[in-house]
Amino acid sequence: MKVAIVMGSDSDWPTMKAAADVLTEFGVDFTAQVVSAHRMPVEMIEFGQNAASEGYQVIIAGAGGAAHLPGMLAAVTPLPVIGVPVPLKHLDGMDSLLSIVQMPAGVPVATVSIGGAKNAGLLALQILGAGTTEEALKIREKMVDFQQELKQLAQEKGKKLQAELGK
Numbered sequence: 001m002k003v004a005i006v007m008g009s010d011s012d013w014p015t016m017k018a019a020a021d022v023l024t025e026f027g028v029d030f031t032a033q034v035v036s037a038h039r040m041p042v043e044m045i046e047f048g049q050n051a052a053s054e055g056y057q058v059i060i061a062g063a064g065g066a067a068h069l070p071g072m073l074a075a076v077t078p079l080p081v082i083g084v085p086v087p088l089k090h091l092d093g094m095d096s097l098l099s100i101v102q103m104p105a106g107v108p109v110a111t112v113s114i115g116g117a118k119n120a121g122l123l124a125l126q127i128l129g130a131g132t133t134e135e136a137l138k139i140r141e142k143m144v145d146f147q148q149e150l151k152q153l154a155q156e157k158g159k160k161l162q163a164e165l166g167k
């Protein structure tokens with residue numbers, strides 16, 4: 001099982017790293033590379049067209065500003081594409097969010113929040129975990145553990161607040 005993490009520039013990596021981290025935590029194989037629709041369009045199309053036969057199952061694509069990368073990849077691959085709007089200095093990532101989320105019917109991109117690369121990684125894991133293979137089952141079990149830990153963290157936060165309030 002393999003996830004492709006692609007981004008328009010290496011300057012996106014500090015944001016995109018959170019997707020890589022959660023995939024590592026779950027023990028899922030991934031590659032991370034720069035693929036730009038604007039700056040290397042031919043190579044980008046090639047990457048998208050070959051992704052499935054290369055053995056990838058999900059693509060996570062992050063880009064900032066006029067973020068065409070996720071949508072253009074979705075146009076040339078049958079794989080699910082998860083888009084991550086990367087915030088830049090101007091416009092706070094709203095530009096990127098709107099570029100990625102407003103896809104025409106027929107070409108879906110599963111868009112996460114601005115800078116939401118961790119959720120992109122988790123969504124990729126949930127897609128992989130929805131299968132019926134042993135590998136998928138393992139991911140699903142780990143996801144259940146992850147969600148259990150999340151619940152405990154939320155409960156601790158509640159207790160902390162009550163303690164602060166003296167209740």
Ligand SMILES: Nc1c(C(=O)O)ncn1[C@@H]1O[C@H](COP(=O)(O)O)[C@@H](O)[C@H]1O
Binds near residue numbers: 007011038039068086
């Ligand atoms: N949005 C895109 C695309 C694309 O969509 O193809 N290629 C690069 N970029 C974005 O340009 C921003 C600035 O890039 P530089 O830091 O290299 O100047 C990055 O956030 C990148 O994702």
